[in-house]
Amino acid sequence: MKHKIAIFLPLLLIVLFSIPLCAETSAGDIIVESDGFGLSKKDALLKAKREAVEIGIGTILYSQTEIKNFELQKDVILTKTVGSVKKYDILHQEKKSDNTFHVKIQAVVSLADIKADLAALKILLESMDKPRMMVLIREKNARNSESAIIDYLTKKGVELVDPAVVASLMNKNDRLIKRAAEGDPAAASQIGTSNGAEYILVGKVIKSTGENALLKESGLVSGQASITAKVVNCSNGKIIASKSTNSAAAHISEKTARNLAAEKAGKKLMDQQLFEAIVTSFQDMVNNGMPLDVTIKQVSNFQTQKALRQTLGNFSGVVSVTKRSFGNGRLKLTILYKGSADSFCEMVDGNIFRGKKLSVIDSAGSRVVILLK
Numbered sequence: 001m002k003h004k005i006a007i008f009l010p011l012l013l014i015v016l017f018s019i020p021l022c023a024e025t026s027a028g029d030i031i032v033e034s035d036g037f038g039l040s041k042k043d044a045l046l047k048a049k050r051e052a053v054e055i056g057i058g059t060i061l062y063s064q065t066e067i068k069n070f071e072l073q074k075d076v077i078l079t080k081t082v083g084s085v086k087k088y089d090i091l092h093q094e095k096k097s098d099n100t101f102h103v104k105i106q107a108v109v110s111l112a113d114i115k116a117d118l119a120a121l122k123i124l125l126e127s128m129d130k131p132r133m134m135v136l137i138r139e140k141n142a143r144n145s146e147s148a149i150i151d152y153l154t155k156k157g158v159e160l161v162d163p164a165v166v167a168s169l170m171n172k173n174d175r176l177i178k179r180a181a182e183g184d185p186a187a188a189s190q191i192g193t194s195n196g197a198e199y200i201l202v203g204k205v206i207k208s209t210g211e212n213a214l215l216k217e218s219g220l221v222s223g224q225a226s227i228t229a230k231v232v233n234c235s236n237g238k239i240i241a242s243k244s245t246n247s248a249a250a251h252i253s254e255k256t257a258r259n260l261a262a263e264k265a266g267k268k269l270m271d272q273q274l275f276e277a278i279v280t281s282f283q284d285m286v287n288n289g290m291p292l293d294v295t296i297k298q299v300s301n302f303q304t305q306k307a308l309r310q311t312l313g314n315f316s317g318v319v320s321v322t323k324r325s326f327g328n329g330r331l332k333l334t335i336l337y338k339g340s341a342d343s344f345c346e347m348v349d350g351n352i353f354r355g356k357k358l359s360v361i362d363s364a365g366s367r368v369v370i371l372l373k
Contacts, residue, residue, distance in 0.1 A: 029086060029110045030056040036103045041093060043343035044103040046127055046286075047317075049085045050338060053287050056109030084283055085127075086110050086120040122157050124279070127286045129340055134161040134197035136169070136188075137229065137266070138181035139205040143167070144259045145227050148266030149201065152275070161197050169195075183230055185237045192234035198365045199240070201274075203229030205265065207258040210248065220250040223257025225265040231278055235365030236293040241277035245269045289319040289336040292344060296331040296358075296370045304354070305331045308372070311353055317344070341366050 032055045036048025088107040095101055110120070125131070133153065137146035150163055169177060169191070179187035180202045192200030210222040228244040245268050249260035285291075294312075299305045305326050312335065313321045319336040326332070337344050341363060348370065349360040362369035 029108050031106065031108055032056050033091065033104065033106050036105075037096075038101055038103075038339070039099075039343055039346045041101045041103065043339055043346075044093070044101040045090075045105070046339060046343075048103045048105045049088065049107065049123070049127060050287060052085055052088070052105065052107035052109050056107075084110055084120050085123050086117060087123065118157060121279070124282055124286060125157060125159075128282055129342075130159050131198035132159045132161060132196060133231075134166065134192045134195055134200040135163070136166055136177065136180060136191065136200060137203045137205060137227070138170075138178070139262055140207065142259050142262065143170075144262040145203075145205045145225070145266035145269075148263045149229075149270055152267065152270040156275070161192075161195050165195060183228070185230065185232045185239050188230070188232040189234040189237040192232065193364070197234055199231055200234055201229055201231050203227055205262050207262055209254050209258065212250075215250050219252055221252065221254045221257045222248055222250055223254065223259070223261040224248045225258060225261035227262070227265045227269055229269060229274060231274070231281075233366065235367040236291070238291075240281040241274055243269060243273040243277060245273060289317075289338045290341070290366060292335045292337050292341055292366050292368055294333045294335050294368045294370065296333070296372055297361075298329050298372045299326070299331040300329065302326070308353060309333065312348070315347055317347070341368060344368065 032052050034048050034051040034055055036044040036046065036051060038044035038047055086108045088105045090103060090105050092104040093102065135146055135150050135153070137143070137149065139145050146163075146166075150160060153160060176187050176191060180191050180200075181204045183202070183204075188200050188202045191202075192198075205225055205227045207223065207225045210224045212220075212222040215222050224246065225248075226244065226246040229242070230239050231241040232239055245265060247261050247264035247268050249257055249264055251257035251260060296305075296308065299308060305323070308331065309321050309323060312318060312333070317338040319338060322334045322336075324332040324334055335344070345360045345363050345368060348358055351358045353372065356372050359371045359373065360368060361371045
């Protein structure tokens with residue numbers, strides 16, 4: 001028995017000293033200190049927040065699995081890869097001699113759902129560079145669902161394209177708008193980009209009147225509405241969230257009943273499904289890397305593009321480099337990068353590759369265009 005204890009104690013000490021120093025709040029959140037280094041203060045702060053989440057999640061996972069005989073449970077790890085910074089304080093920041101920046105923070109990290117936590121949402125949106133969203137919902141002779149969605153997003157602190165601009169577009173009855181509302185992500189991204197939005201929420205409402213004997217006896221009409229909506233990244237046309245729902249409402253007026261149902265459907269869509277999907281997508285990008293659509297011009301041949309992909313993959317913060325296409329001197333890539341598009345551009349711009357310079361010539365949202373010359 002003594003031998004078993006003698007073997008166990010060193011093992012226990014190793015385990016204990018391998019855990020990052022941190023504290024747990026009464027609410028179950030984790031308080032950690034973390035560091036970030038970057039080409040700008042903003043980039044360094046973003047990396048410090050990401051490290052805080054990684055440290056916090058590691059601690060939470062360990063505390064969940066250590067009671068299982070110190071055996072790490074892989075299935076648990078795979079289902080607990082998201083987290084958020086609920087609040088943070090900057091402990092130290094400085095500009096280094098090599099013109100990079102160092103930021104040290106103390107952060108409160110949580111695995112809990114943050115869709116109702118306005119402070120945590122604000123930090124998340126700041127980490128995303130406060131993306132602007134456009135809301136465009138087609139609804140016959142009304143804008144009840146759209147108004148409900150706009151009201152919901154405004155209360156959550158999301159920056160929106162002026163609804164008056166959207167109303168003006170809807171009045172034109174443009175074919176592109178119709179395509180977007182029907183779910184065409186390319187049309188949606190084109191509309192969003194032309195109106196200064198990074199993301200666009202598009203959808204369509206179908207309203208009707210239902211039969212209800214009980215309501216009919218009371219002199220009321222049952223209005224019904226179904227809504228289908230998607231959120232599209234305007235810089236690359238990718239759908240980040242898609243949900244649908246329906247609702248009903250009663251009123252003495254058929255028109256009012258249908259409009260009330262549409263309003264309820266818009267609120268229900270956001271509160272129960274779509275907003276959570278948006279937040280989850282944003283959290284994943286902040287924690288695990290943002291997909292950047294990168295086009296490199298004047299790439300001469302296959303071997304050059306292959307070497308260029310390998311070079312970009314070695315840059316700090318680059319998680320993966322995936323080739324989408326190559327032809328006519330253009331190399332199109334999807335680069336998963338732990339940082340903002342601006343910090344990626346700052347890092348790449350001016351680098352020399354095989355005697356030629358990489359120059360960023362265009363950047364919008366998560367889309368980057370580079371010239372090799």
